Amino acid sequence: MASVQIQGVSKGYAGRTVLSGLSLDIQDGECFTLLGPSGCGKTVLMRLIAGFEAPDAGVILIGGDTVASAASGQMLPPDKRGLGMVFQDYAVWPHMSVFDNVSYPLQLAGIATGALQERTQRVVALVGLAGLEARLPSQLSGGQQQRVALARALVSEPRLLLLDEPLSNLDANLREEMRFEIKDLQRKLGITVLYVTHDQEIALGISDRLAVMDEQGALRQIGAPHEVYERPCDDFVFRFLGIANFLPVRRDGADLYIGGSSAAWVGPAPDKSGARLTAGFRPSDVLLSRGGAGLPGIVRRASFLGAQVDYLIDIAGTLIRAALPSHECLERGLLFVEGDHCLVSLASVQWFVGDLISEARV
Numbered sequence: 001m002a003s004v005q006i007q008g009v010s011k012g013y014a015g016r017t018v019l020s021g022l023s024l025d026i027q028d029g030e031c032f033t034l035l036g037p038s039g040c041g042k043t044v045l046m047r048l049i050a051g052f053e054a055p056d057a058g059v060i061l062i063g064g065d066t067v068a069s070a071a072s073g074q075m076l077p078p079d080k081r082g083l084g085m086v087f088q089d090y091a092v093w094p095h096m097s098v099f100d101n102v103s104y105p106l107q108l109a110g111i112a113t114g115a116l117q118e119r120t121q122r123v124v125a126l127v128g129l130a131g132l133e134a135r136l137p138s139q140l141s142g143g144q145q146q147r148v149a150l151a152r153a154l155v156s157e158p159r160l161l162l163l164d165e166p167l168s169n170l171d172a173n174l175r176e177e178m179r180f181e182i183k184d185l186q187r188k189l190g191i192t193v194l195y196v197t198h199d200q201e202i203a204l205g206i207s208d209r210l211a212v213m214d215e216q217g218a219l220r221q222i223g224a225p226h227e228v229y230e231r232p233c234d235d236f237v238f239r240f241l242g243i244a245n246f247l248p249v250r251r252d253g254a255d256l257y258i259g260g261s262s263a264a265w266v267g268p269a270p271d272k273s274g275a276r277l278t279a280g281f282r283p284s285d286v287l288l289s290r291g292g293a294g295l296p297g298i299v300r301r302a303s304f305l306g307a308q309v310d311y312l313i314d315i316a317g318t319l320i321r322a323a324l325p326s327h328e329c330l331e332r333g334l335l336f337v338e339g340d341h342c343l344v345s346l347a348s349v350q351w352f353v354g355d356l357i358s359e360a361r362v
């Protein structure tokens, strides 16, 4: 196991800055995810930690040892850093069997045959590929190939596992299954894992803590998944963690109105001051009724999706998404159709200062 410290790390290419003074502490034995949009610098950071590139500024420590320092020019080569890595294009060697793929790092290290066989068998079994040692990658599914890459990354018993979008080439079902398996493996081995992805579901599901990075490569928020999800520090983080509804709210004296309309705001009170505010909420925060209190809305689209019903609702000119459990809609007579009037209540609201644009679309 090993901690990772990134201290004031900068990296750019041809005068274009990708990372600027980035600092991050990953604890020993932690499963830490870096979540950010495509192109924000996640892979660049992984390459810096792995030692394929040197930082322009700053220091990187693994297990308390400096592995890269821009000031002193210190740069430990990748194979001396005690890492395992799996990248998106998992690149298992097509002409080599599962056994040869997995044992390759041990062969390189000159491990004796007996120990090599024993360690390879153990890690092949660990990732659920026992019995398939003689197969070629072309005789395996995408998920199995990804397990080969995982086994190869683990066979040297690394103290740190770097996973760079390893599941993005897999279909949705397999991605979900592998996500649980990676988490399981991390617990079993007690290994430190740094996982980078643009997929918020994976990040929320797998992490002990996660960091949200913006397009400029700056860290916006770090915390446990539920903390970041429940208390996003700004609207970027809020948007990035799921479907975001935004309703403009105008303050006029002591009264609150929905946007430019004369319709009164009905819902949780703002915890922020300012004349213009935005109420942010998830589709799952929306409660619907046919009567009583609530914001008047018109159903613009209704989609029955099995476990839930997805509605697009117009509230005083702003479209929002609502997701209600199907059983609740059926039991309470809340199966609306296009054109129906409804009343909208909100179970929870995140308040933002200023006008933000709603993302719901017809």
Ligand SMILES: Nc1ncnc2c1ncn2[C@@H]1O[C@H](COP(=O)(O)OP(=O)(O)O)[C@@H](O)[C@H]1O
Residues within 6 Å of the ligand: 013, 018, 036, 037, 038, 039, 040, 041, 042, 043, 044, 045
């Ligand atoms: N070797 C390189 N030369 C020039 N630009 C690069 C290089 N590697 C990455 N970049 C640029 O750095 C930015 C971040 O890339 P990357 O870390 O791959 O993003 P992601 O977060 O999707 O992994 C991108 O704009 C990319 O074009």
Ligand SMILES: [Mg+2]
Residues within 6 Å of the ligand: 042, 043, 044, 164, 165
């Ligand atoms: Mg990348």
